[in-house]
Amino acid sequence: MNDQQGAAQTGLSTGERLLVGAAELFREKGYAGTTTRELSALVGIQNASLYHHVGGKEDLLYSLCVAALDDVARVFDIPDRGEEPAKVLEQMARGYLEQALKDRDRHATMLTEIRSLSPDRRAAVVARRDENVARLRSVIVSAQEAGQVRADIDPKYLTLALFNLLNWSIFWFNPDGELTKEEIGKILWSVYFDGVAAPAPARTRKPRGTKGSGARKATG
Amino acid sequence: MNDQQGAAQTGLSTGERLLVGAAELFREKGYAGTTTRELSALVGIQNASLYHHVGGKEDLLYSLCVAALDDVARVFDIPDRGEEPAKVLEQMARGYLEQALKDRDRHATMLTEIRSLSPDRRAAVVARRDENVARLRSVIVSAQEAGQVRADIDPKYLTLALFNLLNWSIFWFNPDGELTKEEIGKILWSVYFDGVAAPAPARTRKPRGTKGSGARKATG
DNA sequence: GTCTATACACAGATAGAC
DNA sequence: GTCTATCTGTGTATAGAC
Numbered sequence: 409m410n411d412q413q414g415a416a417q418t419g420l421s422t423g424e425r426l427l428v429g430a431a432e433l434f435r436e437k438g439y440a441g442t443t444t445r446e447l448s449a450l451v452g453i454q455n456a457s458l459y460h461h462v463g464g465k466e467d468l469l470y471s472l473c474v475a476a477l478d479d480v481a482r483v484f485d486i487p488d489r490g491e492e493p494a495k496v497l498e499q500m501a502r503g504y505l506e507q508a509l510k511d512r513d514r515h516a517t518m519l520t521e522i523r524s525l526s527p528d529r530r531a532a533v534v535a536r537r538d539e540n541v542a543r544l545r546s547v548i549v550s551a552q553e554a555g556q557v558r559a560d561i562d563p564k565y566l567t568l569a570l571f572n573l574l575n576w577s578i579f580w581f582n583p584d585g586e587l588t589k590e591e592i593g594k595i596l597w598s599v600y601f602d603g604v605a606a607p608a609p610a611r612t613r614k615p616r617g618t619k620g621s622g623a624r625k626a627t628g
Numbered sequence: 629m630n631d632q633q634g635a636a637q638t639g640l641s642t643g644e645r646l647l648v649g650a651a652e653l654f655r656e657k658g659y660a661g662t663t664t665r666e667l668s669a670l671v672g673i674q675n676a677s678l679y680h681h682v683g684g685k686e687d688l689l690y691s692l693c694v695a696a697l698d699d700v701a702r703v704f705d706i707p708d709r710g711e712e713p714a715k716v717l718e719q720m721a722r723g724y725l726e727q728a729l730k731d732r733d734r735h736a737t738m739l740t741e742i743r744s745l746s747p748d749r750r751a752a753v754v755a756r757r758d759e760n761v762a763r764l765r766s767v768i769v770s771a772q773e774a775g776q777v778r779a780d781i782d783p784k785y786l787t788l789a790l791f792n793l794l795n796w797s798i799f800w801f802n803p804d805g806e807l808t809k810e811e812i813g814k815i816l817w818s819v820y821f822d823g824v825a826a827p828a829p830a831r832t833r834k835p836r837g838t839k840g841s842g843a844r845k846a847t848g
Numbered sequence: 849g850t851c852t853a854t855a856c857a858c859a860g861a862t863a864g865a866c
Numbered sequence: 867g868t869c870t871a872t873c874t875g876t877g878t879a880t881a882g883a884c
Contacts, residue, residue: 422867441660441744444860457868459861494825520740524661558826561815565807569819572796573789580788587785595781599789603823605714606778642849664878677850679879 415450423461425451427475430468431513439469439517439524469521470529476518477536479507484543493551494601500544501600502593505574509581509589516578541567573600635670643681645671647695650688651733659689659737659744686749689741693753696738697760699727704763713771714821720764721820722813725794729801729809736798761787793820 415429429450433442444465448455462468483503486496508515522533545567551557557566573596581592635649649670653662664685668675682688703723706716728735742753765787771777777786793816801812 437743438658438660438741440658443858445858453867454869455860456862456870460867465860521658523657552826555826555829557824558822561818561824565812565815566819566824568797568800569793569816569824572793572816574792576792576796577788592785595785596789596792598781599786599820599823601823601825602778603819603821603825604777604781604786604789605821605823606772606775609775663876665876673849674851675878676852676880680849685878 422451422453426458426461427468427471428513431472431511431517434469434472434517434521435513439465439521466524466526466529469517469524470533472514473518473522473525473533474536476508476511476514477533477540479511479515480504480540481536481543483507484540492556493547493554494556497544497547497551497557498597498601500547501570501574501597502590504544505577505593505596506589508574508578509583509592512578512581519575519578541571544570570600642671642673646678646681647688647691648733651692651731651737654689654692654737654741655733659685659741686744686746689737689744690749690753692734693738693742693745694756696731696734697753697756699731699735700724700760701756701763703727704760712776713767713774714776717764717767717771717777718817718821720767721790721794721817722810724764725797725813725816726809728794728798729803729812732798732801739795739798761791764790790820 414432415425417425417428420428426447429447430442433447433450436442444458445455447468448458451458484500486499518533518537522530522537525533545563548557548563548566548570552559552563552566577592577596581589583589587595634652635645637645637648640648646667649667650662653667653670656662664678665675667688668678671678704720706719738753738757742750742757745753765783768777768783768786768790772779772783772786797812797816801809803809807815
């Protein structure tokens with residue numbers, strides 16, 4: 409495993425380092441706000457050399473978006489072992505978040521800079537993204553049918569709500585912070601599934617979290 | 629009430645129309661991706677005329693951010709009538725969302741383009757934003773102390789989770805869609821407060837939503 | 849308050865040697 | 867595969883007349 413960060417990674421080809429660096433800069437300054445010169449400098453080559461590896465600036469953005477969505481598709485591709493839909497959903501949600509937080513630059517760029525793609529490419533990326541969304545939604549529907557998820561809200565909005573909850577984390581998550589990706593995933597899933605309301609005033613039963621997702625108190 | 633949309637509004641001064649137009653374009657193409665020429669054209673003046681009203685492009689972004697955060701501060705400034713903290717929190721959350729969805733361009737720009745501000749201005753805007761966050765957080769703490777909100781999760785993350793849930797809506801909400809701002813607010817609040825888990829297998833009680841926030845089934 | 853004209857910097861991208 | 871040099875378009879902003 410390569411634990412180095414950013415575009416200065418060793419063991420990567422120049423082309424790969426350009427992609428990593430592009431994600432870094434696009435996230436930090438936006439696509440339009442990033443210059444190919446900055447990127448070249450970050451990677452340690454001249455501006456002209458960049459065009460030996462990449463057709464143009466937009467190619468970098470497109471590759472990034474596709475890679476991010478492939479990440480997600482891979483996470484969502486869970487073999488059917490007959491598990492309870494709610495469990496599968498939890499796996500998908502938490503897997504998605506971990507993946508997205510692992511490659512924040514890439515995923516943040518994908519989420520905010522789709523608009524900067526040419527119409528053709530934008531359409532292709534959006535279609536790919538919609539496939540992922542549909543996949544998650546279908547599991548939500550199954551969970552509703554299995555009586556594990558409330559059915560009084562349209563699955564469309566349950567899906568959107570889940571992505572809401574997870575996506576925005578990409579913009580504030582700090583890998584050096586007090587909580588790991590996994591811990592945040594646990595908490596957010598519990599908020600989504602169990603809600604934040606305090607359990608009904610004790611009927612001499614355990615407070616909650618026994619059957620729930622058991623997010624533990626995180627101090628800080 | 630002025631029901632016209634966008635920068636072509638009548639009854640607004642040129643300066644105000646520049647702000648509206650800037651929000652529109654910044655949201656659509658990003659700050660760096662928007663040219664002052666486009667903005668001038670949208671408002672119907674020459675590029676040079678813009679500088680009679682505004683010091684420069686960045687001034688527009690700064691004004692936008694401050695205005696958006698002032699919106700929020702106003703919504704969060706709820707007089708203490710001794711209401712239950714959880715009710716105050718609901719009011720804040722739903723009020724915030726309605727405000728943000730009403731001025732999506734402005735709020736989306738504020739959320740994604742803070743990075744494009746000069747360091748001084750960025751710091752000022754971030755400080756202002758943090759005040760709003762702190763205000764909401766303090767109500768969450770009160771709700772925990774009152775036993776209305778679960779206390780096994782750090783209020784910091786309950787706060788972040790709520791903003792997650794609300795903020796991302798700004799990017800997909802469609803005013804011409806099937807649900808109104810208010811309906812989406814109802815749903816998202818219910819997801820946050822009650823969770824999406826189906827109520828415990830009927831013990832001959834009503835399904836749920838009686839004591840909860842009562843999001844009704846939205847078809848579509 | 850708006851215009852025409854323009855200064856000046858810097859962007860993405862290419863040519864062609866090594 | 868990387869370099870130096872350079873083309874060409876376009877960006878923000880200003881000067882100064884009306």
